Amino acid sequence: MTDLSLAKPDYRCGFVAIVGRPNVGKSTLMNHLIGQKISITSKKAQTTRHKVNGIYTDDEAQLVFVDTPGFQTHHRNALNDRLNQNVTEAVAGVDVVVMVVEALRFADADREVLQQLPKRVPVVLVVNKIDKDKAKDAVVLQHFIEGVQQEYGFAAVEVVSAKHGLRIANLIHLLKPMLPEGIPLYPEDMVTDKSSRFLAMEIVREKLFRYLGEELPYAMNVEVEQFEEEEGLYRIYIAVLVDKDSQKGILIGKGGDKLKKISTEARLDMEALFGTKVFLKVWVKVKSGWADDIRFLRELGL
Missing domain, CATH: 3.30.300.20 (K homology (KH) domain)
Incomplete structure (x- = not known):
């Protein structure tokens, strides 16, 4: 095992918030990023109610992922208002934001999430569910991505299938240089700070x-x-x-x-x-x- 107390001078460590409207696959993505199931998943929207920190560590970087509730624009009550506040709080103070959208589907609910994002933090657009039949057409998918890029000044774009674990390593590689240099915050064998x-x-x-x-x-x-x-x-x-x-x-x-x-x-x-x-x-x-x-x-x- 790598001794992280002797991390290289250019070692990077930081927080990455995973945001998006309900049911775009944020929790499934989180579980694949850290290689273990710690965040609950369901086909039903709005299953995540708490901020869940998942920790990925290797000999180059430690990425602390924050899985947030889907930003709720319907069914307003005290619970959903609190969940939306959780989203806003989660993105405050992070180093990078991953904005997850569903391939070939971008709606007003996605735009509302974009409005909650901090202006001085890099936002990576992650297009999920590329395993869907229509999304497999490279030309159609590229046209969709170009349309979404017009909505916001994204720092980078990656396409993944969280369900099948496709291109997860590519996303981690993309995120590492965006983190600040620093020593690890957690032990290397720790995958979550939740009890x-x-x-x-x-x-x-x-x-x-x-x-x-x-x-x-x-x-x-x-x-x-x-x-x-x-x-x-x-x-x-x-x-x-x-x-x-x-x-x-x-x-x-x-x-x-x-x-x-x-x-x-x-x-x-x-x-x-x-x-x-x-x-x-x-x-x-x-x-x-x-x-x-x-x-x-x-x-x-x-």
Whole structure:
């Protein structure tokens, strides 16, 4: 292993914010950039609710990626207002911004994200989902990129497929020279600054988005009520918060089947991530109006 305390004089280290409208693949991109799943992914938009730092380190640079919530322009409530504030806060003080857009799709929601970006920080345009059939046409894709470049003074452009991990190394190579020179901030084997407690919560939330309907997960949140580390075993107790009693029944499912499936898959993911056996208990609590309760959102860290 490289001893980063003896990093070269021209070693680079800095923060890179990953931004974009909901559902453009930011979290999937983050996971591929650091080579490990730490940020939740789903086909549903707006799954990311917290800023998640992922850390990539080699013998030339350390890139600290900040995965942000998708900037929300619809369904305004205290929760979404707070998520949008998280985006604004995340890009303040970073060294580079990666603006992710979907290949062949650029809309007003993307333009609203551009308006939130700091003016004196380089912004790299990353065109994702190039694996889609229409995006495979090089001429069509190039025409699309040229159109987006007219919207903003991007420092550089890269095309990737976050889903398939294509051209991820190219993006890292592109970003390195944009970082300031400096020593690493984190140990070389560290891939996130988030706690095991936080990651457990995010894994359960991902399963909720994967296995419930289009609307229900947005009326839910997750909180870890107890997290105990024993020799060879983690004991984790997680509550899922819903707005109404009727939502509780939908989540639990007939005979408890749905909640059991969510819990089992979450436990298996946790065991793979933590490298230890996990006892996981998940249950449902009704807390009406939690998404509009500013004080409660702060208690959840949102």
